[in-house]
Amino acid sequence: MLCLPIDTDGFPLGKGPMVMLVLFLLSTFFIFGRSEEEGEDLEFWIFANTHYEEYQARVPIFEAQNPSVNVRLINFGGTMHDKLLAAMLSNFGAPDLVEVEITSIGRFLKGAIDEIGFVDLRPRLEREGWMDKLVVSRFTPWSYRGRIFGVPHDLHPVVLLYRDDLFKAAGVEMTEVETWDDFIAAGKKATRDLDGDGKIDQYAIVLDRRTESDYFSLLLQQGGGFFDEDGNVIIDSELAIETLEFFTALFNEHEIATPVYGTWHGDPSNFAAMQDSKILSILAPDWYVGILKSQVPQMAGKWKAIGMPSWQPGGRRTTTRGGTMVGITKQCKNPDRAWELLKFTYFDRPGLINRYETTRIIPPLKAAWDAPIFKEPDVYLGGQPLGELFIQLAPDLPARYQNPYWSEAADLLNDAIFAAVTEKQTPREALTELAKKVRTLMAKDMSRWGEQHDLMKP
Amino acid sequence: MKIPTHPNEPRRIIKNWNRQQKIAPYLFIAPFYLLFVVFMGYPLISSLVMSLYEMRGFQSRIFVGFGNFTDLFGDPIFWKSLRNTAYFAIGTLTLQLPIALLLAILLNSKYVKGKNFLRLAFFAPVLVAGVFVAIIFNLVYDQRAGLINQEFVLFGKEIGWLNEENYVMPAVILTGVWQWAGFNMIYFLAGLQGIRQELYEAAAVDGANWWQAFIHVTLPSLRPVIAFVFVVSMIGSLQLFDLPYILTNGGEPADAGSTIVMYLYKNGFQFMRLGYAATIGWVLFFIIAVVSIVQLKLLGIFREE
Structure with missing residues (x-):
């Protein structure tokens, strides 16, 4: 009862x-x-499975070193950024630490600088001397108006992966390719109709014309971008227009490029085309090599890598694509403790070497680069030490300046690239119109919001 | 709980009972109203207010009146998304619903065997979550090795279903047909089974052939069901989001797969333009309301009989 x-x-x-x-x-x-x-308790949100698995294995070491700390790792997958946005909007429920993907960070930077939901890490980074220990250009995607809201997880240098056997069969030695002009000449030899039916059976390169990924990589390689360091729109600069002209010419004039099969470079359709020897080369960041290895292991030994062709002899042989940061949110009750966990997961040399072992991602910490693992032959590339190539290129990575308008800008840039490649507009028309749209959007916001939200004000 | 059955029971219990009689109905309906106020009423009013503001960052907002609405009507991507959505809706109504009706008629026929299995088979796709449907059809539309192109490639054309502007929405519509035709079939089947056999017998006595019976008996009798399925399918079509979002990787190329709700999502969550996103939501609400009323009117649902 x-x-x-x-x-x-x-x-x-x-x-x-x-x-x-x-x-x-x-x-x-x-x-x-x-x-x-x-x-x-420290709550740490993650969106990438590979990162989650890495931290799951290493966090117990941190907890053993800090017995009073209990770390809760939560992997939300692709929906994490929306959840973080909701938590920051409601000012409740955000984690202490969070990883944010490079194409998503822009939306978190909107509004007055003091309203941004991440702690400025610049004082800590400078005080402890970390800025010099990492590749400094990799802070630019996570910096805005003088503040640094995140620490880079990676570098993501880009190389040219190519089918050595097929280029050689076409009489091309790719290691002799230095510039994009060299590549076009080589590509014309290798792009071929093998069965004489009038249709091209193998293309020298596969490029994404649906999204900004490949075009923007080429633009960054030359030091260009959508926004400059001060937040000005520069996508209609002569450099950007010439790059888009070059990009469209690879498809339409030189006819050595094929559009990506499926919806992106990681589409099964694209992998099928690779296996059918329809694609002879691809611009590949370090993470993409990891995807290739897991998705098409049967192609082991068929690929080789060189630095990207440069725009001038002796020029930059790489660019950067993709990226992740870790930041401490302003809702974190113990930023000092969160900072310790951040350092453990991002600056710990053995941990970063372990990361390379599992993900093939080159760490931004320069002190880790002399580890023997980076010099090991890579079976997937027929014994070529790919890590060594990435590390050679890493110090030359271009800066990629961040801006709160990046999401809108990238969405419109996708359309402009597609319009140019499908010859609905000339590259000049497409980029001029695009720049005008984004400038109008920014000017309108500026007139509504005034000085407090001045994007260019440090 | 004690129920007073005798006049000698204490007065207190009678008093409590009377009080419970008054309070109980409100307690019973309270959960609905509480949930409605928290999850519908408040967000609705809040989004209406939000549509009159421009929000920036996590805290700042300024009143712009109908500024978001005037911006929206001058936004070419909104119009393109609206066109795509209308394209899908028309494709649904003209392709999916006739197929659903045809399937229902076949399964209602006495000549078809294995009806239970076929009902389950046609209905099963709706049990698959939209995300998985998109993943499955990503493989079906695969440019190199996809099921569909394996056939089309024989005619010398390797169609980039998800890669070429003109094929994107047809690909989405076909996927929608696969997923939802069986679901709508069930409604039609229920409607068909409700038609009195005497009507067909009378039509036969009057000399009506199969087609005439279908036009003059089946369709008029199914009118309420058709109206319901039309309206529900139209609302579902106008709210289309997950299928094209995953299938086209965010609406590309050139926004060929963009829909109104996708554009709402992008503005709200990717561009952090919450006021603008709320405006899109309210415009969508009015579109759905107007289209539904027009449909019901055309189908004669408001007619007094």
Whole structure:
């Protein structure tokens, strides 16, 4: 018999509803009234499975070194950024640490500089001398108006992966290719109709004309971008227009490029085309090599890599594509403790070497680069030490300046590239119109929001 | 709970009982109203207010009146998304619903064997989550090795279903047909089974052939079901999001796969233009309301009989 110290008969509908109410109140108290001793918890949100697996293996070491700390790793996958946005909007429920992907960071930088939901890490980085220990250009995607909101997880240098056997069969030695002009000459030899039916059977390179990925990589390689360091739109610069003219010419004039099969470079359709020897080369960041290895292991030994062709002899042989940062949110109750975890996961040499072992991602910490693992022959590339090539290219990575308008700009840039490649507009028309749209958008916002939100004001 | 059955029972219990009688109905309906207010009422009013503001960052907002609405009507991507959505809706109504009706008629026929299995087979696709449908059809439309191109390539054309502007929406419509035709078939089947056999017998006595019976008996009898399926399918079509979003990797190329809800999502979550996204939501609401009323009117649902 249930005995309660109050008059249960007087309660509307009797004991049942009253017990439910009591349980509801108790559980509410339990959920919201947790004691402060759990303040040592650190919540760390992740969106990439490979990162999650890496931290799952290494966080227990951190917890053993810091017995009072309990780290909760949560992998939300692709929906993480939306969840983070909701948590920051409601000013409740954000984690202590969070990883953010490079194409998503722009949306978190909107609004007055003091409203941004991440802690400025510049003072800590400078005080402890980390800026010099990492590739400094990799801070630019995570910096805005003088503040640094994240630490780079990676470098993502890009190389040219190519089918050595097929280029050689066409009489081309790819190691002799230095510039894009050399590549076009080589590509014309290698792009061939093998069965004489009038249709090209193998293309020298596969490029994405649906999105900005390849075009923007080429633009960054030359030091260009969508926005400059001060937030000005520069996508209609002569450099950007000439690059798009070059990009479209690879498809339409030289006819050595094929559009990506499927919806992106990682589409099964694209892998099928590679296996059918329809694609002879691809611009590949380090993470993409990891994807290739896992998705088309049967192509092991068929690929080789060189630095990207440069725009002038002796010019830059790489660019950067993709990236992730880790930041400490302003909702974090113990930023010092979060900073310790950040350093453990991002600056720890053995950890970064382990990361390369599992993901083939080159770390931004220069002190890790002399590890023997980076010089090891890569079976997938027929024994070529790919890590060594990436590390040779890493110090020359271009800067990629961040801007709150990046998401809108990238969306419109996708359309402009597609319009130019499909010859609906000339590259000049497409980029001039694009720049005008983005400038109009920014000017309108500026007129509404005024000085407080001045994008160029440091 | 004690129920007073005798006049000698204590007065207190009678008093409590009377009080419970008054309170109980409100307690019973309270969960719905509470949930409605928290999850529908408040967000609705909040989004209406939000549509009159421009929001920037996580805290700042300024009142812009109908500024977001005037911006939206001058936004070419919004119009393109609206066109794509209308394209899908028309494709759904003209392709998916006749197929659903045809399947229902076949399964209602006494000549078809294995009806239970066929019903399950046609209905099964709707049990697959939209995300997985998109993943499956990504492989079906695969340019190199996809099921569809394996056939088309014989005629010398390797179609980039998800890579060429003109093929994107047809690909989405065909996927929608696969997923939803069986679901709508069930409604039609239920409607067909509700038609009295005497009507067909009377039509036969009057000399009606199969087609005439279909036009003059089946279709008029199915009118309420057709109206319901039309309206529900139209609303579903106008709210299209997950299928093209995953299938086309965000609406590309050239926004050929962009829909109104996708554009709403992009503005709200990717561009952080929450006021603008709320405006798109309200415009969509009015479009759905107007289209639904027009449909019901055309189908004669408001007619008094």
